[in-house]
Amino acid sequence: MTGNDIPEGYDPKAFEPFAVTVDLAVFTVREAVLHVLLIRRGQAPYAGAWALPGGFVLPDESAERAALRELAEETGLSRERASGLHLEQLRTYSDPDRDPRMRVVSVAFAALVPDLPEPSGGGDAAEAQWVALDGSLRSPLAFDHGRILADARRRIGDKLEYTSLAMGFCPPEFTLGELQQVYETVWGVALDRPNFRRKVLATPGFVEPVGGAAQRRTGGRGKPAALYRAGRAVVLHPPLLRPVVDSAGDTSGEGA
Amino acid sequence: MTGNDIPEGYDPKAFEPFAVTVDLAVFTVREAVLHVLLIRRGQAPYAGAWALPGGFVLPDESAERAALRELAEETGLSRERASGLHLEQLRTYSDPDRDPRMRVVSVAFAALVPDLPEPSGGGDAAEAQWVALDGSLRSPLAFDHGRILADARRRIGDKLEYTSLAMGFCPPEFTLGELQQVYETVWGVALDRPNFRRKVLATPGFVEPVGGAAQRRTGGRGKPAALYRAGRAVVLHPPLLRPVVDSAGDTSGEGA
DNA sequence: GCCTTTATAGTCAACCTGACCATTGAGGGC
DNA sequence: GCCCTCAATGGTCAGGTTGACTATAAAGGC
Numbered sequence: 298m299t300g301n302d303i304p305e306g307y308d309p310k311a312f313e314p315f316a317v318t319v320d321l322a323v324f325t326v327r328e329a330v331l332h333v334l335l336i337r338r339g340q341a342p343y344a345g346a347w348a349l350p351g352g353f354v355l356p357d358e359s360a361e362r363a364a365l366r367e368l369a370e371e372t373g374l375s376r377e378r379a380s381g382l383h384l385e386q387l388r389t390y391s392d393p394d395r396d397p398r399m400r401v402v403s404v405a406f407a408a409l410v411p412d413l414p415e416p417s418g419g420g421d422a423a424e425a426q427w428v429a430l431d432g433s434l435r436s437p438l439a440f441d442h443g444r445i446l447a448d449a450r451r452r453i454g455d456k457l458e459y460t461s462l463a464m465g466f467c468p469p470e471f472t473l474g475e476l477q478q479v480y481e482t483v484w485g486v487a488l489d490r491p492n493f494r495r496k497v498l499a500t501p502g503f504v505e506p507v508g509g510a511a512q513r514r515t516g517g518r519g520k521p522a523a524l525y526r527a528g529r530a531v532v533l534h535p536p537l538l539r540p541v542v543d544s545a546g547d548t549s550g551e552g553a
Numbered sequence: 554m555t556g557n558d559i560p561e562g563y564d565p566k567a568f569e570p571f572a573v574t575v576d577l578a579v580f581t582v583r584e585a586v587l588h589v590l591l592i593r594r595g596q597a598p599y600a601g602a603w604a605l606p607g608g609f610v611l612p613d614e615s616a617e618r619a620a621l622r623e624l625a626e627e628t629g630l631s632r633e634r635a636s637g638l639h640l641e642q643l644r645t646y647s648d649p650d651r652d653p654r655m656r657v658v659s660v661a662f663a664a665l666v667p668d669l670p671e672p673s674g675g676g677d678a679a680e681a682q683w684v685a686l687d688g689s690l691r692s693p694l695a696f697d698h699g700r701i702l703a704d705a706r707r708r709i710g711d712k713l714e715y716t717s718l719a720m721g722f723c724p725p726e727f728t729l730g731e732l733q734q735v736y737e738t739v740w741g742v743a744l745d746r747p748n749f750r751r752k753v754l755a756t757p758g759f760v761e762p763v764g765g766a767a768q769r770r771t772g773g774r775g776k777p778a779a780l781y782r783a784g785r786a787v788v789l790h791p792p793l794l795r796p797v798v799d800s801a802g803d804t805s806g807e808g809a
Numbered sequence: 810g811c812c813t814t815t816a817t818a819g820t821c822a823a824c825c826t827g828a829c830c831a832t833t834g835a836g837g838g839c
Numbered sequence: 840g841c842c843c844t845c846a847a848t849g850g851t852c853a854g855g856t857t858g859a860c861t862a863t864a865a866a867g868g869c
Binding site: 388 | 645648
């Protein structure tokens with residue numbers, strides 16, 4: 298804030314008090330399908346509908362801290378483990394009537410987790426479930442969560458192009474095949490394997506080969522693949538652009 | 554929000570009421586220098602310091618609407634004219650102690666305006682001034698506005714690469730030289746003119762030549778330049794990447 | 810062993826980029 | 840009017856990158 302609209306130490310009557318919450322779009326890639334963590338609502342409004350996990354921002358925490366807390370709760374991970382995950386603010390949703398009960402402003406976050414062995418939450422948040430985003434989800438989400446989810450998904454897809462975000466879906470050590478799988482899943486396109494490999498290896502700081510003689514073979518069927526770790530680069534120069542979808546005769550781009 | 558933390562229609566004791574404000578980073582390019590609209594604070598805290606314009610979100614409006622209202626007030630433009638400007642949400646700042654007086658959560662926006670003939674506001678917000686971002690601004694901004702401004706500036710620079718954002722700084726009809734000036738000013742680098750021209754004209758939907766026989770000559774010294782209008786494209790494919798700064802031996806990227 | 814599968818190496822043409830050089834068409838000075 | 844300067848515009852060219860493809864290597868299944 299700043300406004301010179303309100304003179305001294307804020308007259309409490311001069312503004313409406315809002316409830317501030319965080320909503321999380323937590324993604325993972327599982328068996329080549331993008332999944333998001335959703336909870337089934339128990340009570341009205343939108344009883345029975347899927348919703349994004351979230352909760353109130355507490356008096357002494359920032360939205361980022363609240364999001365991290367919720368992420369740990371919802372995934373069943375410890376605070377330390379959760380803080381290693383990729384978590385970024387998406388945007389804030391503030392339509393006056395987005396919640397029928399009262400005025401709620403929500404700061405939305407997007408989070409990426411590797412495919413965890415554990416189903417999801419182990420204790421409190423037993424409601425949380427991974428839901429596949431392959432078109433099988435028919436019912437609309439509660440509140441404006443459908444829009445938030447769509448925005449989050451678009452953002453993730455965009456950021457794969459020019460950041461090392463994709464490795465947020467991967468375990469600490471991974472093969473280039475796994476990394477490529479992430480790109481193909483999120484973008485919904487097939488990529489040429491030799492070209493993907495060349496591009497990734499040619500981008501400085503993107504990945505670095507794991508030392509030792511560690512190769513992966515156990516489960517895999519084909520030739521064992523070399524393991525890589527995330528490099529130091531956060532932004533990719535040059536970016537790894539997704540193939541042009543070229544949706545028939547429309548030379549323009551889409552929404553901002 | 555969504556949390557199943559709070560049972561029925563929200564117990565008012567269960568959450569802290571926050572004040573919600575918007576803060577605006579309004580940019581323009583003036584004489585090849587990036588400028589931002591700032592106000593001088595009259596009262597404590599931070600009396601005498603520069604601050605971003607902004608104000609409270611009113612009970613019946615969204616943050617976007619509040620930002621548009623403030624933008625119109627601060628620039629002295631009508632609501633209609635202001636709504637033609639580029640205005641986008643940046644992110645939300647919510648540190649518990651970002652405002653010493655009380656808990657204020659602020660949704661920050663970035664706005665772009667062409668170089669207006671009018672100095673800035675004509676009526677109420679006579680305090681607002683365009684301040685050059687050429688390093689001459691010494692004193693730190695009030696609150697966390699210095700950080701907001703830095704974030705906004707970085708975002709603008711980044712989005713110039715892959716969107717048609719730059720034209721938000723240009724009048725409805727402009728020359729390619731003017732457009733290039735925007736890029737050079739925001740990025741702080743010199744670009745090769747023929748190459749810039751080739752790239753812009755080769756990107757579908759970026760710009761379209763203005764009809765008629767309108768050319769610009771009056772003020773200019775050299776050969777008159779052709780006029781262009783913004784094309785339909787919002788995102789650029791492929792992007793117009795800025796030259797690699799290559800800050801000595803650091804192959805990695807910088808912060809997210 | 811032979812087949813299937815996946816990783817990895819390499820090739821080649823089309824395209825794009827950055828660095829330049831050349832020409833055009835105004836205005837200014839005299 | 841003549842020459843000079845300035846900025847716009849039109850080309851060229853080598854090097855790098857991309858996309859499409861072919862070939863080889865190294866596992867596991869049978």
